[in-house]
Amino acid sequence: MTAELRLVGKLKLKKYETKTYRHTNNTLVLAWQDKRDVVMLSNFYNNDTETISRRGKDRQINIQKPTVICQYNIYNGGVDQADHYIASYKFSRKSLKWWRKLFFWMLEVAIVNSFLLFNMNKQNHGEKTIQHRNFREILITELVGHVRNPMSLKRGRPSSVEKEERLNKHPAHPTKKSKDCAVCSNRKVPGGRKEILYYCKTCSK
Structure with missing residues (x-):
């Protein structure tokens, strides 16, 4: 599949020209030249075409348009909605690696599909659906x-306070008299x- 995708990126198609590649796992890679290059990846459609009418410079002309693109144009409303769901909480990052983007x-598509199926199942059982964010x-x-965010441990003598007690994020309170730091002073x-002007009321340190 990688080789086929690389070939598509190097194609120089003529107007309304189609190029297709079929992978061993029955996946179709199709490129078609319209106003610009249109590339489709499908495991359902083949390389069939349909005859459609287009307005030329001075008359109507018939052209061959791939069926997979015709079907996409019919049902792209659902695709646009899926794109909206993905864009709402998109977590992907910019990358120069095409496979990482893919x-x-x-x-992201798998998460959106699972969200739609989850709510569909709830509707079938008469239950209330949930929002995308909640899902x-x-x-x-x-x-x-x-999980709890890991806390960085400072170097110094071991604390006499139990670990679970120290990870409770007790607030530090100011004191007028400086005292040795319980963590880093030796x-x-x-x-x-090392002296500080703060102490923990729970630990008394």
């Missing part, structure tokens, strides 16, 4: 679970003493 696009939040939670080494 991977993230296919992942993505549920999906993320199901994939990665409830009086046993030259210049190791």
Whole structure:
């Protein structure tokens, strides 16, 4: 498939000319020249064409247009809606690698399709549907679970406070009198003493 896609990018088609490539997994790559190059990728349609009428400079002319493009033009309303769903919460990033763009696009399409099927199933069971954003939040939670942002550990002597207690993000309170930092201060080494003007009420440090 990679070789076929590269060939399509190098094609120089004439007006209304069609080039097709068929991969071993029954996937069609089709390029057609209209006002510009139109490239289609399909695992359903073949390289059949339909005769349509176009207005020429001084008369009507009949041209051969690929069926896959004709069908796309008929049903592109659904495609536009899918593009709207993808654009609403798009997570892909710019990349010079074409395969990376294709991977993230296919992942986004899979998420949108799963959202539509999820709501369709709810409607069939008489249940209330959910919003697109809520579905993505549920999906993320199901994939990665409830996690907490990792905290960077500073170097210094080990804290006497239990780990779970220190990860509770207790707010630091100001104090008038400076005291040794419980994390990084070490009086046993030259210049190791570090003083701060904040302390934790829970830890008393």
